Amino acid sequence: VTDSFRVSGSSPGRTLRVAILGFGTVGSAVARRLSHPDRAPGIALTHVFDRRAAQKRRSLPTAAPVLWTSDVDEVLHGDADVVVEALGGLEPAAGWVRGALLAGKSVVTANKQIVARHGQALWTLAARQGRQLRFEAAVGGAMPIVRALGEGLAGDRLTRVVAILNGTTNAVLSRMDAARCTLVQALAEARACGYAEADPSADIDGTDAAAKLSILCALAFGLRVDPREIARRSGEWIEPDDFDRARRRGGTIRQLACAAFDARRRALTAWVAPVVVPRESLFGRTTGAQNAALVTGERSGEIGMFGAGAGGDATAVAVVSDLVAIARDPAAIVPPPGLTTSFTVDPAEFAFVPSDAAVAEAV
Amino acid sequence: VTDSFRVSGSSPGRTLRVAILGFGTVGSAVARRLSHPDRAPGIALTHVFDRRAAQKRRSLPTAAPVLWTSDVDEVLHGDADVVVEALGGLEPAAGWVRGALLAGKSVVTANKQIVARHGQALWTLAARQGRQLRFEAAVGGAMPIVRALGEGLAGDRLTRVVAILNGTTNAVLSRMDAARCTLVQALAEARACGYAEADPSADIDGTDAAAKLSILCALAFGLRVDPREIARRSGEWIEPDDFDRARRRGGTIRQLACAAFDARRRALTAWVAPVVVPRESLFGRTTGAQNAALVTGERSGEIGMFGAGAGGDATAVAVVSDLVAIARDPAAIVPPPGLTTSFTVDPAEFAFVPSDAAVAEAV
Numbered sequence: 019v020t021d022s023f024r025v026s027g028s029s030p031g032r033t034l035r036v037a038i039l040g041f042g043t044v045g046s047a048v049a050r051r052l053s054h055p056d057r058a059p060g061i062a063l064t065h066v067f068d069r070r071a072a073q074k075r076r077s078l079p080t081a082a083p084v085l086w087t088s089d090v091d092e093v094l095h096g097d098a099d100v101v102v103e104a105l106g107g108l109e110p111a112a113g114w115v116r117g118a119l120l121a122g123k124s125v126v127t128a129n130k131q132i133v134a135r136h137g138q139a140l141w142t143l144a145a146r147q148g149r150q151l152r153f154e155a156a157v158g159g160a161m162p163i164v165r166a167l168g169e170g171l172a173g174d175r176l177t178r179v180v181a182i183l184n185g186t187t188n189a190v191l192s193r194m195d196a197a198r199c200t201l202v203q204a205l206a207e208a209r210a211c212g213y214a215e216a217d218p219s220a221d222i223d224g225t226d227a228a229a230k231l232s233i234l235c236a237l238a239f240g241l242r243v244d245p246r247e248i249a250r251r252s253g254e255w256i257e258p259d260d261f262d263r264a265r266r267r268g269g270t271i272r273q274l275a276c277a278a279f280d281a282r283r284r285a286l287t288a289w290v291a292p293v294v295v296p297r298e299s300l301f302g303r304t305t306g307a308q309n310a311a312l313v314t315g316e317r318s319g320e321i322g323m324f325g326a327g328a329g330g331d332a333t334a335v336a337v338v339s340d341l342v343a344i345a346r347d348p349a350a351i352v353p354p355p356g357l358t359t360s361f362t363v364d365p366a367e368f369a370f371v372p373s374d375a376a377v378a379e380a381v
Numbered sequence: 382v383t384d385s386f387r388v389s390g391s392s393p394g395r396t397l398r399v400a401i402l403g404f405g406t407v408g409s410a411v412a413r414r415l416s417h418p419d420r421a422p423g424i425a426l427t428h429v430f431d432r433r434a435a436q437k438r439r440s441l442p443t444a445a446p447v448l449w450t451s452d453v454d455e456v457l458h459g460d461a462d463v464v465v466e467a468l469g470g471l472e473p474a475a476g477w478v479r480g481a482l483l484a485g486k487s488v489v490t491a492n493k494q495i496v497a498r499h500g501q502a503l504w505t506l507a508a509r510q511g512r513q514l515r516f517e518a519a520v521g522g523a524m525p526i527v528r529a530l531g532e533g534l535a536g537d538r539l540t541r542v543v544a545i546l547n548g549t550t551n552a553v554l555s556r557m558d559a560a561r562c563t564l565v566q567a568l569a570e571a572r573a574c575g576y577a578e579a580d581p582s583a584d585i586d587g588t589d590a591a592a593k594l595s596i597l598c599a600l601a602f603g604l605r606v607d608p609r610e611i612a613r614r615s616g617e618w619i620e621p622d623d624f625d626r627a628r629r630r631g632g633t634i635r636q637l638a639c640a641a642f643d644a645r646r647r648a649l650t651a652w653v654a655p656v657v658v659p660r661e662s663l664f665g666r667t668t669g670a671q672n673a674a675l676v677t678g679e680r681s682g683e684i685g686m687f688g689a690g691a692g693g694d695a696t697a698v699a700v701v702s703d704l705v706a707i708a709r710d711p712a713a714i715v716p717p718p719g720l721t722t723s724f725t726v727d728p729a730e731f732a733f734v735p736s737d738a739a740v741a742e743a744v
Binding site: 334 | 517524527529532535536681682683685687689695697698705706712715
């Protein structure tokens with residue numbers, strides 16, 4: 019990477035031109051945010067790609083000229099500085115992100131699947147291109163956990179991350195608890211509230227949280243973990259009876275994602291499963307579509323976070339925060355995490371209940 | 382700022398040379414962290430300034446060559462790339478930070494007073510010099526709230542920050558609650574645990590938290606707030622009886638720092654005071670030297686954080702995280718927050734108890 023390359027492209031003071039790929043829940047929320055009178059200065063929405071661009075363009079009232087297209091090449095070879103990938107799924111999203119970086123654009127993505135599966139290749143490509151790949155929106159919704167692990171706690175050696183990373187499943191489980199209803203009933207309600215997709219199986223079975231946990235393992239421990247290797251137990255069989263049993267023990271049931279790394283043994287434990295947690299713990303108190311995380315560092319002790327984990331507006335905050343970071347320093351170096359695959363995986367113990375000391379202390 | 386200036390100084394791949402000003406609790410914890418076999422790669426401790434350098438140098442066993450000096454000019458005009466300011470107090474710290482920036486060094490500071498009082502001038506100087514001024518350690522200990530407000534939630538319009546920002550006072554108040562003892566007794570204990578200084582009056586009377594709140598007002602709302610203008614009520618008169626009364630209402634007493642900004646009226650409410658909070662709320666559950674914060678954004682809703690708020694190790698994590706950020710991107714642009722003084726201040730209502738909806742929901 020030469021320095022002349024770093025200073026090419028946009029520079030501070032110039033308006034950052036933003037293209038959005040995909041005008042679904044997240045893409046449209048970002049577009050509304052960028053078209054709002056109260057938008058961040060120095061950032062302009064210039065392109066929207068959507069397969070149904072012709073129909074959807076009417077839903078975004080904006081005075082500024084935006085190019086709507088259903089031809090992705092008009093975006094990838096257009097004059098936007100940054101591409102926001104809000105398509106979801108592995109392909110064509112991963113290929114288009116690669117194409118945007120190759121065309122010299124920075125990329126902001128909300129897509130946990132492509133970061134979990136292709137993160138290292140894409141980070142390396144971005145660094146080689148002197149461009150940025152940012153993904154705060156891929157994990158934790160509006161809760162800024164990507165920056166917390168990758169930057170704010172970079173000065174510590176982290177040993178454990180326990181978190182609620184799937185807002186849909188959390189809304190369903192806390193609804194089952196509150197209403198003593200079945201999973202099917204709770205899911206129907208979550209769908210009505212816009213928290214669940216038509217097919218929520220990737221939420222309930224832990225696939226979604228495992229992809230996010232894989233990203234957190236890269237940030238927290240420097241490990242390259244294939245999300246498919248993370249042990250998972252599905253929540254699809256949970257019944258009202260299970261909640262009754264948990265309740266009698268002073269607990270409730272939450273889908274937790276847990277990763278612990280023993281640096282001396284170089285051994286990782288990583289799993290996603292519904293487990294019983296104390297009702298008064300951070301996780302027991304996390305209800306609805308919220309996310310929460312408890313991060314343990316050798317020197318920091320336990321650091322906790324919680325916040326809105328799902329919904330277009332919360333995710334759009336994370337996307338726009340990444341855009342603000344690029345607008346502030348278009349030539350910023352976001353070095354690819356130096357990931358290693360030299361570690362062993364210990365068997366998962368699903369019965370594990372986090373100590374949650376930081377919040378349980380006062381109980 | 383010319384681009385040729387940005388690429389001068391250190392560059393990625395080169396070792397970042399670090400000087401520490403002040404070998405007290407924070408400075409020595411940072412020095413130990415940088416001298417540990419498990420230290421962050423690419424960062425080397427090269428200078429330590431302390432008035433009692435000759436005596437203190439024996440306490441840091443390190444194989445690497447470190448220049449110990451009691452002459453600050455040897456640091457300010459030496460060959461370190463970054464100066465860590467861990468002196469505390471306004472002067473000479475502010476003058477030396479200015480001197481380090483003028484000499485072309487970046488600065489990492491744990492000093493809330495100089496950021497609160499001279500932040501804008503120092504940020505502007507750093508930007509003009511093409512250098513970085515980072516201060517994660519000035520607020521919240523290991524809890525990465527500076528990055529959360531300044532970067533992670535930059536895409537939202539924030540409306541309120543309520544927080545426990547003084548670990549010493551929180552340790553004292555939660556001890557008074559648990560042991561039903563007097564303030565004097567609780568303070569003696571905090572001193573024995575190393576949480577309280579010889580003169581903790583700036584902690585108990587809210588001066589310390591007001592400086593930190595002023596920094597958060599700059600990050601969250603873009604306001605330049607003189608910390609002396611923030612309404613304060615001291616906790617020095619709190620008695621065991623006050624806790625009894627709070628307990629009967631299901632509450633406890635915490636020193637909260639609160640800032641709310643009404644963007645339409647451009648009116649700020651900001652205060653630090655001991656108030657009754659629900660025992661089961663985020664703040665009621667924050668005990669010992671912990672810090673906690675609840676940030677409200679128009680689109681994110683409520684985002685919470687908590688973690689170790691005092692102690693050398695926790696603060697050192699924040700300092701070293703800032704050093705890692707500089708080592709990763711020595712030429713990063715950290716733009717000075719565009720602060721305004723065009724706002725009015727509404728009278729403080731100390732009786733205010735935060736809704737704490739995000740955590741109270743489950744109760």
